[in-house]
Amino acid sequence: MLPFIKEAVTGLFSKPSTEAYPFKPVEAPAGYRGRIVFHADQCISCGMCERVCAGGAITTHSEETEEGTLVTRRFFLGSCTFCGHCAAFCVKHAIELSQDYHMVARTEEELVVSGSYLKKKPAKKAEAACAAPEESTVKPREDGLPVNDTSKCVYCTLCAKKCPAGALTVDRKAKTWVLDEDKCIACGTCHDVCPKKAIIM
């Protein structure tokens, strides 16, 4: 009993350990995963974020316009677990979890983070495609190893990352996709993970 009394009395005469929060702003600690910030201009529409989102918070809406496809990516914070998977999987670092935790809303719309960008129609490529329409069609190989459809590939490197045998080397800058046929075990992982369905087996 006595130690408690001592504690209480010393508590009475010491400074309270309470934060003065609403009157004095408080910063979230480093590493806090708060409100999602979407840099739409960096998005390459690989759709990885949407696929890894556990809460199903990310939706994509595309609209065809004259200049190309207007892609709107919508992050509904009310359904978000703030796990950070989308940010981790985004190769372009277009998604970022900020330290802003003031996610209080009266309506649903206030909880939505969205960004749109215009995916231009590939005008030049289209001409090239016109020139050699047949060549661009890639057929599956007969030995079961993967083939890359370069017209679809965005060189996101996901297939290389996922490849269990390390048979794929993808270089984003050089836009190359090289398969080491000796290492490949034809497991099909690259085919499964490819967001653009560019790998054909």
Add this chain to the structure above:
Amino acid sequence: MTYEIFKHFPVLAIMCYFVGAFIVTLAGKRRMLRNVVAGAVMLISLSLLLSLVVPVMVDGQIITYWMGNWEPVEGYAIGIAIEVDALSLFFGLLVAIAVALAGFYSFRYITQDDANGPFFTLFLMLSGGVMGIVLSGDLFNIYVMLEVMTFAAVGLTAFRSWNPNAREAAFKYLVVGSIGSTCVLLGTALVYAQCHTLNLAQISAMLPGNMNPTMVFAFAMLFTGFGCKSFMFPFQPIAADAHGAAPSSVSVLISGVFTKTGVYGIIRVSYFLFRTMGLTSMQTLLVFIGCVSMFVCVTMALNQHDFKRLLAFHSISQIGYILTALGLCSALGIAGGLYHAINHTLFKGLLFLTAGAVLYATGTTYLEKLGGLARKMPQTAALFMVGAFSISGIPPFNGFASKWMIYQATYEKAAETGSIGYALVTVVCVVTSVLTLASFIKVGQSVFFGQLPLEYENVKETPLSMRIPMWIMAALCFLTGLFPDLMVEYLLGPATAAVLDTARYIDAAMGAGYAEIVANSTAYLAEPVLVFAGTWDPVSWLLLFVIVMCAVTLVSLAGRRSRGALTLADDAKHATFFGGEEAEFSHVASGDLFWGFKHNLRGYLNFMSRAHSGITNDYVVWGVCAMAVITVYCFIFM
């Protein structure tokens, strides 16, 4: 003498009941006629006694009536006397009021039972017997009336003879009651052998100071006998059985009136006939028995699952209060005891009548089965609460006024004698009072509040003819609590003086100066002057209450406008907050209430429950042991 005419009233009051009892039988199955006769009898008797208030209570007369005009010859009373002093009239009034109210209640209540005929005969016999005891001035006459009363009560207990419990209770009652009657008869015979007279006044002139072993034995017998009639500890289990089984209006009589005759007998025996009350040992004995009765019975009451059995145990608990107060042998104590006696008759009567109302409406008094009746029977619930508050001594009801006097008296006695034991008596009284409150909260929670079981969805309020007597009793509970000054001045004061002033009683019967010549000592056992250390002034208290109530009502009315009308709908919003299934019946059972209390006292409570085994033989053994112990005690200390 201007009061000549009043001389005949007491005997008429007694005879009224007996004559009425036989006329009622003649009425047969004609209910109206029967009710008229019984009602008239009860009202006549009540008004006869009320008319005696002025001469006896106010003017201090003692009315003596010699049956057949057999007046004393040469200082020996050879005739049967009816002698009414303030004490007798006090008890007489109490009897008449309780009988009248219980009787009027019965008119409707008893229609549920098919056998109508014998009820009022027995009822009036019981009333007449009780009235005979309290007004009589003759020891053997008292015995005869005691027997009349006991057998009528046994008959009434077994009245619902289709109920095996009732038959069993009546049997137990008969057996244990006989112990009491035997004791009284033996005591009476011994006294007659010693004094050659049966007149109370003459005995009380001759006996005190002339005690010999025979008389000590006679005293022990009379004391035990009347104690048995008042169901003091250890005779209390019989009361529980009898009250539980008898019809409620009869329970009113058994609890409110029948037990009072025991108290009256103890007063007459120990304050008048033997004047042993002056002895410390005697005071200790009575106070001890009172305390044990009140504490044991109140804890037993907490353990009960039946409304009426619970009330029965409370009766004895309250009798314990009365005995404790009377055992103090001080004016304040006697006044407090008598005050509590009349209060007990009123509030316990009221409670038994509400129990009867519940039984009438639902067919059961089993606490675990009932619940939520306040919504269906709001008036009965209100009446119950008046009764419960009165018995628990909540101001401003009457129980508080009398308990206050008892606390005061016990504590003053403690200071006077310098004995800390009496201070502990005060503590026991207060604790008992709290436990009483607890057990009535248990009843309130299990019967009137909480959830309403589905089978009682169609229960209706009791008929008006049953509610009127209850309301009268409730009003009396309130009034007797509100005007303790008037009570003291007109009822308790004279009665207390009568208890302490034996010389006047003797002189009134035997002729002036008789006491001085014959009696050894006519000194007061205690100063018959009521001294209050403080005054309890409920009227100004009530004034406060009314004013504050008005203020609060005004405020709440003012607030109500802004809140809008209170709606009462049967939707989720107005359902009780509960996490379980919607329709779940979740009433806290009466047995589970006060678990914290029962858990701590489980050793004691289990012992007590086992001791109240319900076996007649056990109870007889208890009674005989009590008789033996009291006898031995009297021989040692007198």
Add this chain to the structure above:
Amino acid sequence: MFKKLIDNSAARSPWLFHINAGSCNGCDIELVALLTPRYDVERLGFKLAGTPRHADIVVVTGPVTAQSKDRVLRTIAQVPDPKVIVTLGSCPRSCNVFRGSYSVVGPLDKYVPIDVSIAGCTPKPEAIIDGLALATQILKEKRGAK
């Protein structure tokens, strides 16, 4: 004047009632964290009430499970007016990761209008304080509307 007094007091003494509609307990713990010396919402007059009858603000956590739905709705109905319904965390707002489960029948706004939602999984206590402050404001508006 009396009305103004009551209105002012109402803003300073919002009592909370907390309903767990199948939450993982994360939000519940953060709500309780508000009572700790560090956050101490009692200084703003908030108090965790034991029963819906005393509450002004109902705080719901968890996706509404099939088992809890009836009880949640019943309890919300039992809060006296004016009341504000606050959802704490993502679950009651959208069922979050539990969406589509056979046992989840949420989100809450299928059944009752939500006044304030506090997002986060779980929200930071400061965010909860923000949310409750907003709820208090709404409470005031509702009082005025009445």
Add this chain to the structure above:
Amino acid sequence: MEFLIKIVYILIFPGLLFSSVFGLWLAGIDRKVVARMQRRVGPPVLQPTYDFFKLLGKETIVPSCAARHTFLIAPYVGLISLVVTALFIPIGGLQAFGGMADMVVVLYLITIPSLAMIFGGSASASPFAGVGVSRSMVAIMAYELPLILVLLSIGRAAGGTYVTFSLERVTLYQQMFGSFLFDWRLIPAALAMLLVIPCEVGAHPFDVGEAETEICEGPLVEYSGAPLAVFKLSHAIKMFIMTALFCALFLGGISTGMLWLDVVIALALCSVVTLICMTLLHAITARLKVEQVFKFFWTVVSGLALVSLILVWFVD
């Protein structure tokens, strides 16, 4: 004139207005200081007042299976009897209705608010209330025994060779011979009384009946709006009354000759007693179980009070 003075007593000075204001203030400092002892900032001192007025403005819901009249009347009965109790307790020698049978009256009157809560809760037909009713009643049974022992000790000590039940005499005696708190025979009784106060008020660690977390505030579970406000007010006034009773019984000897100064001192003492017996206990203890409360009061606390009674009785 006398009637007017009575009205003033009832409505203003020790009565309704004053006891409400002071009670709410006591409740406020209690909450504030508990918070500070736990190193929190704590609510403003006026917080109970805000709560009270807010509740006045809320909707009152009567559950459909409640006994309506009892449910609605009970809080007011409790409040009234508390206000009336306030009139009987001498505050710094000022007793609105002196010379009455105070001690026993006070003993019984202060159970009425708890009783009102019990009957009101019981009338609400909630099973939580049922449990709360049971627990509150056990708490009453628990503290009543030590309380009467304390009162008897005081009555004997103040009565000299005689005994008294009059608070007025107790105060007078203390003004002549010094406060009872400094009488060594009565120190156990004072300790017992300090423990009785939180139990009577329903404060930690003896608030078994109104446990929010376990049984949803027990008897109060179905109350909302104005009746609840009245109960909260009663709770606050009870704090005032019980501490004032303690001051009258044990600290009545302070007399400066000026009535108003006496009253102010008495009120300050009330606050101090509140801080000691309620706030400190609240800060350092957790809630006991109901059977522990009962056991504690019937053994330890009653034992203390009994020791005092015996000392007062046999030692001069």
